[in-house]
Each structure stands twice: as C-alpha cells, then as structure tokens.
Amino acid sequence: xxxxxxxxxxxxxxxxxxxxxxxxxxxxxxxxxxxxxxxxxxxxxxxxxxxxxxxxxxxxxxxxxxxxxxxxxxxxxxxxxxxxxxxxxxxxxxxxxxxxxxxxxxxxxxxxxxxxxxxxxxxxxxxxxxxxxxxxxxxxxxxxxxxxxxxxxxxxxxxxxxxxxxxxxxxxxxxxxxxxxxxxxxxxxxxxxxxxxxxxxxxxxxxxxxxxxxxxxxxxxxxxxxxxxxxxxxxxxxxxxxxxxxxxxxxxxxxxxxxxxxxxx
Amino acid sequence: xxxxxxxxxxxxxxxxxxxxxxxxxxxxxxxxxxxxxxxxxxxxxxxxxxxxxxxxxxxxxxxxxxxxxxxxxxxxxxxxxxxxxxxxxxxxxxxxxxxxxxxxxxxxxxxxxxxxxxxxxxxxxxxxxxxxxxxxxxxxxxxxxxxxxxxxxxxxxxxxxxxxxxxxxxxxxxxxxxxxxxxxxxxxxxxxxxxxxxxxxxxxxxxxxxxxxxxxxxxxxxxxxxxxxxxxxxxxxxxxxxxxxxxxxxxxxxxxxxxxxxxxxxxxxxxxxxxxxxxxxxxxxxxxxxxxxxxxxxxxxxxxxxxxxxxxxxxxxxxxxxxxxxxxxxxxxxxxxxxxxxxxxxxxx
Numbered sequence: 001x002x003x004x005x006x007x008x009x010x011x012x013x014x015x016x017x018x019x020x021x022x023x024x025x026x027x028x029x030x031x032x033x034x035x036x037x038x039x040x041x042x043x044x045x046x047x048x049x050x051x052x053x054x055x056x057x058x059x060x061x062x063x064x065x066x067x068x069x070x071x072x073x074x075x076x077x078x079x080x081x082x083x084x085x086x087x088x089x090x091x092x093x094x095x096x097x098x099x100x101x102x103x104x105x106x107x108x109x110x111x112x113x114x115x116x117x118x119x120x121x122x123x124x125x126x127x128x129x130x131x132x133x134x135x136x137x138x139x140x141x142x143x144x145x146x147x148x149x150x151x152x153x154x155x156x157x158x159x160x161x162x163x164x165x166x167x168x169x170x171x172x173x174x175x176x177x178x179x180x181x182x183x184x185x186x187x188x189x190x191x192x193x194x195x196x197x198x199x200x201x202x203x204x205x206x207x208x209x210x211x212x213x214x215x216x217x218x219x220x221x222x223x224x225x226x227x228x229x230x231x232x233x234x235x236x237x238x239x240x241x242x243x244x245x246x247x248x249x250x251x252x253x254x255x256x257x258x259x260x261x262x263x264x265x
Numbered sequence: 266x267x268x269x270x271x272x273x274x275x276x277x278x279x280x281x282x283x284x285x286x287x288x289x290x291x292x293x294x295x296x297x298x299x300x301x302x303x304x305x306x307x308x309x310x311x312x313x314x315x316x317x318x319x320x321x322x323x324x325x326x327x328x329x330x331x332x333x334x335x336x337x338x339x340x341x342x343x344x345x346x347x348x349x350x351x352x353x354x355x356x357x358x359x360x361x362x363x364x365x366x367x368x369x370x371x372x373x374x375x376x377x378x379x380x381x382x383x384x385x386x387x388x389x390x391x392x393x394x395x396x397x398x399x400x401x402x403x404x405x406x407x408x409x410x411x412x413x414x415x416x417x418x419x420x421x422x423x424x425x426x427x428x429x430x431x432x433x434x435x436x437x438x439x440x441x442x443x444x445x446x447x448x449x450x451x452x453x454x455x456x457x458x459x460x461x462x463x464x465x466x467x468x469x470x471x472x473x474x475x476x477x478x479x480x481x482x483x484x485x486x487x488x489x490x491x492x493x494x495x496x497x498x499x500x501x502x503x504x505x506x507x508x509x510x511x512x513x514x515x516x517x518x519x520x521x522x523x524x525x526x527x528x529x530x531x532x533x534x535x536x537x538x539x540x541x542x543x544x545x546x547x548x549x550x551x552x553x554x555x556x557x558x559x560x561x562x563x564x565x566x567x568x569x570x571x572x573x574x575x576x577x578x579x580x581x582x583x584x585x586x587x588x589x590x591x592x593x594x595x596x597x598x599x600x601x602x603x604x605x606x607x608x609x610x611x612x613x614x
Contacts, residue, residue, distance in 0.1 A: 008346070009343070010343065010348065011346040040528050040529075043529045043530075044528060047528075157525070160528055164526060164530075166526070171546065172545040173506070173507075173544035173545055174505070174506070176505075176507035176508060176509050177507065177508045177541065180334075180509055180512035180513065181335060181512070181538075181539075183306070183325060183334075185295060185298075185304050185306075185324060186324075186593065186595075188595060189298040189299060189304060190299050191298075191299030192299075196507070197505040197507040197509075197595060221506075221545070222545045223506055223545045223558065223559075225503075225505050225506060225560065228502070228503055228504075228505055228596055232505075232595045232596060
C-alpha cells in the first residue's frame with residue numbers, strides 16, 4: 001500500500017482516504033450500485049482504501065476518514081451506531097435518498113397511529129422501529145449524495161475530486177435541464193405526471209429518458225417553485241392525491257410541504 | 266437571385282442526389298402526444314418519405330447540430346507528470362439541413378453575428394456552420410408564431426436554396442452555386458409570370474394566417490424604463506426556473522464549461538454545456554456568490570438579453586418569434602404575453 005500512497009496526478013500527490021461504508025434501514029442498493037460498474041471498479045478502488053464494506057468484504061476497521069452512510073435511522077441502536085461513526089469519521093457522507101431524506105421508509109411517518117400500523121404488519125412480534133429519520137436529523141452531515149439509487153458516476157466523481165483536491169459540485173438546477181439535453185419529449189405532452197421541473201438534476205434524467213415520470217428521489221432543486229408545480233399538475237388533470245404521493249414518496253420535499261404531514265389515519 | 270420552379274415529384278430526386286454522399290438532417294415525426302398529435306424533431310434521415318415537410322414546428326430547434334448541448338472543447342491525455350492537449354471541432358463531414366423554416370434560418374443568421382462575425386469567433390461553431398448546406402422550406406403559421414413581429418418570417422440569406430410550395434409545383438430561390446449545381450440534376454424551369462403571381466398570392470395568404478403579435482416599437486427603451494416593474498415579479502412567481510425556454514430556443518447560446526478528470530487518471534476533458542440563464546446555478550461564481558439568486562431577476566435578464574442588449578449591439582432582437590419557449594413552458598409563460606405586460610397590458614393586471 002505504501003507505493004499507492006505516493007501516487008500522483010500531474011506531479012501532485014493524491015489523497016487516498018481510508019473509507020468505510022455503513023448501512024442503516026435501507027435495501028443496501030446504493031452500496032450495490034458502487035460495486036455494479038465493473039469496468040471502472042478497480043480504478044475506483046485504487047483511489048480509496050476501503051476498510052469497511054459489508055457488501056464487499058469481511059475485514060472491518062474503525063480507523064477511517066470518510067464514512068459513507070446508507071439508510072434511514074429508525075431504532076435506538078441505529079442512533080448509537082451512527083453517533084459512533086460520526087465520532088470516528090472526519091467526513092460523513094449521507095448516501096442515497098434514505099440517508100438524505102428518510103427515503104421510501106419515511107412514508108410510515110404519515111400514519112397518525114403508528115402502533116396500529118405496526119400491529120397490522122408485525123402482529124404481536126416485538127419490533128424496535130420508531131419514526132424514520134434522515135441521517136442529518138441525528139448527526140451532522142458533510143456531504144449528500146442524492147438518488148434512489150445513487151448514481152455510480154456521481155460517487156466516482158466525488159471520490160475522484162476528493163483524491164485530486166477538486167471541489168465537489170452538484171447541480172442546483174432541476175432534471176428538466178438534463179431531460180432537454182437528452183432530447184426527450186416532455187412527459188406532460190403524453191399526459192403523464194413528472195416532478196422533473198422541481199427535482200435536483202444529476203441523474204441525467206434517468207427515469208424520464210425511459211418514459212417514466214420523475215418521482216423526485218433526489219429531492220428538491222434549489223430555488224424550487226413547488227407552488228407552481230402543484231398548480232401545473234392540477235391544471236394537467238392530476239388529482240391532489242397523485243401529486244402528494246409523488247412529492248412524499250422519497251421524503252425530499254417534506255420540508256417544503258410540512259402542514260400535510262400525518263394526514264393518513 | 267435566381268428563381269426556378271419544378272414539379273413536386275422532383276424533390277425526392279433532389280433528396281436522393283443530396284443524400285447519396287451526404288448526411289441529411291430533416292424534420293421527422295418523433296412520436297405522438299397524448300392527444301394523438303404528431304411531435305416533430307430534427308433527425309438524421311435516409312429515406313425521403315420520413316421527412317415531414319408539412320411539420321408545424323419541431324419541439325427542439327436544429328441548434329444541437331451546430332451548438333451541441335454537450336461538447337468537448339478539449340481532451341487531455343496524461344502520462345506521468347506530462348499532459349497532451351487535443352482539440353477537435355467535432356464535425357466529421359459536411360451535412361445538409363433539409364426543410365428549415367424561415368425562423369430557424371434567421372436564428373442561424375443571428376447566431377452568426379455573435380459566434381462567427383464577432384471579434385472572437387467560436388471555431389467549434391464556425392467549423393459546423395461552414396460545413397452546412399441549408400434548404401429552407403416555407404411554413405404554415407401556427408397560433409403561437411410571432412416571427413412576423415420579429416421580422417423573422419422570411420429569410421433573405423443564410424440558406425443555399427429556399428423552397429416555397431405553390432400548390433402544384435415548388436418555387437425555389439437559389440442563393441449559392443452549390444445549390445445551383447445540385448438543382449441541375451433535376452428538371453427545373455424558369456418561372457413564368459403566372460408563377461410569380463402565384464408566389465405572391467401564396468405569400469399574401471400566409472401573411473393572413475399570423476395571429477400572435479408582439480409590439481416591438483421602442484421595446485429596448487421601454488425595457489430600460491420598466492427595469493423595476495412589478496411585472497417581472499409576477500412572471501418570476503410563475504417561473505419554474507427549469508431552463509426549458511433556453512434549451513428549446515434556437516438562439517440561446519450561453520454555456521458553462523466543466524473540467525473533468527477520468528477515473529483512471531489517464532485523461533481529462535473540458536466540456537462545454539449549453540446553459541440557461543433561468544436556472545439557479547447560472548450566475549453563481551467561484552466562492553459561492555450568486556449574482557441572480559431570484560427567479561424573477563433571472564427571467565428578466567433573459568428578456569433583456571433577447572430584446573434589449575442584443576438590439577443595442579446588433580440593431581435587431583435575439584428572438585425570432587418561433588414560439589417554442591412559450592409552447593414548451595409548463596408554466597405557460599409566453600413572449601407575447603410577457604412583452605405585452607411590460608408595455609402595460611396583459612393578464613398580470
């Protein structure tokens with residue numbers, strides 16, 4: 001490893017951080033995304049020293065600089081574990097919609113009576129599962145990697161920028177920019193709902209390019225005009241329920257529409 | 266100027282001759298919308314029958330063929346501590362734009378002023394522009410077309426030949442010797458007095474069909490006066506800041522540049538991406554300061570660039586009145602309505 005420590009880019013030594021991956025309440029699909037892209041996997045792994053990655057290796061270490069945290073926080077045990085990770089890590093990256101916003105899991109927060117919902121699903125089996133929280137609702141977060149799942153390209157870029165000391169920039173504009181670049185016909189033309197105009201870009205309009213309307217997994221773009229978006233959805237004949245289902249699905253828009261939380265009985 | 270007329274079936278012959286050795290880009294049907302109406306787009310075409318010469322307007326202009334949404338300005342190969350830079354203008358062969366409407370030809374003429382005939386021409390644009398053969402085609406004005414207000418309803422130059430449908434035959438205006446030489450391969454004839462009369466009749470009938478208008482009288486001055494007007498706030502409140510208007514605009518040329526390094530550290534690239542001044546990131550500079558953090562100021566400056574700044578610099582507007590921005594805007598913000606509101610009439614009152 002000593003040799004790779006001295007690796008350089010244009011004569012400047014690379015920073016090769018010790019990184020760890022952790023999962024909380026999630027499907028671990030984001031971690032799998034990282035392992036997915038075999039063609040660049042070795043290059044990616046050569047930029048970091050992975051010391052903890054349950055999906056990929058058995059060795060474990062508590063000595064790391066960057067912690068990539070996947071999943072939402074739902075139990076007391078998770079809170080304790082997350083706080084310990086925060087203490088160990090210099091940089092903590094919330095990875096994926098669950099970590100950033102609570103993700104699909106946070107839909108359960110909509111129930112006014114969670115105890116009855118829990119009974120319905122688990123019966124009398126005791127399950128330690130409280131309200132769903134995003135990582136940043138429990139500990140400080142230095143970096144957010146959006147998406148459900150995350151885009152491998154984006155993670156590669158982030159890690160590369162850490163290695164060569166380049167700032168990390170994510171788009172503030174919405175998905176429409178990428179969708180137009182991809183020359184797609186707007187889904188509203190087909191009469192399909194889409195959150196592209198209010199959702200943060202960076203996914204390269206993954207869903208709309210495949211004729212599926214955006215569900216907002218990357219959360220809101222900056223300076224988002226949600227009021228107008230809802231009006232447009234309404235004018236295009238979509239029900240209030242359709243609109244709210246989309247906006248609530250991944251949890252990214254919740255902070256912009258708080259009064260409606262807990263409307264389900 | 267040379268005029269010819271030819272029988273309609275000759276056009277396929279002309280296409281076949283042109284496409285034999287050349288790449289042809291033309292309007293095609295890209296799909297159908299929810300109401301079953303065709304959606305048109307410019308695309309590479311091999312079969313004459315795929316071309317839709319009666320198309321209304323394409324959702325996206327032909328802009329990407331000379332100003333791609335994304336284009337590498339330079340690529341770098343890196344070996345040890347050294348690097349080598351390569352520049353390519355990203356055009357492999359000349360190409361033919363078959364069936365460009367007058368608004369889109371005028372859009373090219375406007376872009377030429379900035380990107381070709383200015384102090385610092387853009388070689389990436391010039392290389393493509395110099396390798397383009399343009400066949401203009403007349404159109405039927407749609408309810409959203411206000412090109413006549415912008416003086417862009419007819420094209421005087423910027424094409425090689427321009428074809429007008431006279432009903433039974435085509436009337437062609439020839440501007441270049443390349444076009445003249447191509448036309449020698451099909452049967453054409455000198456137009457007679459009857460053809461001239463028919464041409465003028467067709468043009469007069471087309472002029473009757475324009476319904477959307479923009480009053481451009483003193484517009485640059487009025488925009489100056491109304492810089493602080495509340496109407497900008499009104500439109501800004503509607504705007505989604507999604508950038509679609511600029512992406513579908515045939516004359517928006519603003520761009521951002523991103524430098525990226527390949528994950529294997531063996532290469533790097535400098536990529537130009539067309540941008541929109543309506544999006545949040547547009548006026549953000551190093552250090553994080555944003556000169557235009559508000560939607561309504563961004564929207565306003567887009568109108569100022571089109572209808573004021575460009576007019577001061579080039580004595581004409583940077584808008585051709587194709588209506589694409591208004592048609593694509595989910596928030597229903599249209600140029601005729603915005604300009605009318607600035608002039609003191611419109612729905613915001």
